[in-house]
Amino acid sequence: MIETIRKLVETYGPSGSESQIRDVIMEAIGSLADEVSIDAMGSIIARKRSGEPDAARIMLSAHMDEIGVMVTHIDEDGFLRFTGIGGLYPNTLPGNRVLFADGTIGTIGVEAEVTPTIAPKLEQLFIDVSNGKDHGIKVGDAAGLCRGLEVRGDRLIAKSMDDRIGCAIQIEVMRNLKKCPHDVAFVFSVQEEIGLRGAQTAAYAVDPHLAIAIDVTHTGDTPKGHKMAVALGKGPAIKIKDGRMLASPDVIALMEKAAQAAGIPYQREVLIQGSTDAAAMQLVRAGVRAGCLSIPCRYVHTTSETVDLNDVQNAVKLLVKLLESPVEF
Ligand code: CO
Ligand code: ZN
DSSP states (O other): OHHHHHHHHHSOOBTTOOHHHHHHHHHHHTTSSSEEEEOTTSOEEEEEOOSOTTOOEEEEEEEOOBOEEEEEEEOTTOOEEEEEESOOOGGGOTTOEEEETTSOEEEEEEOTTSOTTSOOOGGGEEEEOOOSSOOOOOTTOEEEEOOOOEEETTEEEETTHHHHHHHHHHHHHHHHOOOOSSEEEEEEESOGGGTSHHHHHHHHHHOOSEEEEEEEEOOSOSTTOOSOSOOTTSOOEEEEEOSSOBOOHHHHHHHHHHHHHHTOOOEEEEOSSOOOHHHHHHTSTTOOEEEEEEEEOBSTTSTTEEEEHHHHHHHHHHHHHHHHSOOOO
């Protein structure tokens, strides 16, 4: 699974520019689904059929896009000014590198007059792509953060764990799911980081009876961290509430039951700020029973998003157990 994760996290794919990561995922799912389509927004919908005429439709969603930057202005010396794609923390950016679609790597610099001990504003930063000649980058071009996967025992560190780890989990669930009494749509959504946009339209098309997002969540296990009862390595977290949704009680109960049946540890998640595809899926059409299985992650939206492989593998087990079992609601 590590090599799948490496390929996913190291691939370019800021929101709205998902074609490269979509190709990687399409190759990884290969013939694991009975039917695969790409919708008008660019999300992948991979379906596994039960063969039963009245089977319940279950939608899983992990977003394939990542946070990034978009060029807003280029000065006469070729330095780029940029805006954020999704939630960037300007204090984490100076000295980091970004990757453009054509493979160009830029360095993020800070205006010299900014006091080094004070966090810069986004508009005080620029990207240096100088190569001694015209670099060919245009206004409107998007870049993602740039950093390879680091494996430190069971801890995996990379940019874009949010939410390529969710994509890796879905692929692994597809590999492990042998028989299933439901029709399952595995969605790899686009544009989550700028407003849960791909999952919203995909959920309309799938029209699920039940929807579960798979995404990262914050932890409370670092020095002076928030008082949050989620830690790395203590199991996947079943979302109760986040900044935009209350998970449907039926879905919470179903996931807790699946965790117990699979014999895996799990945590209960109350996240103060931020949300996932689940919030969008819940409000499609006349409303959908929706929840989220979260992977605890330190340093979300930085180049060093850190997860624990045990939580990842246990999330796979929980989802396989849930999908194999009859669902009543
Ligand atoms: Co995110
Ligand atoms: Zn996410």
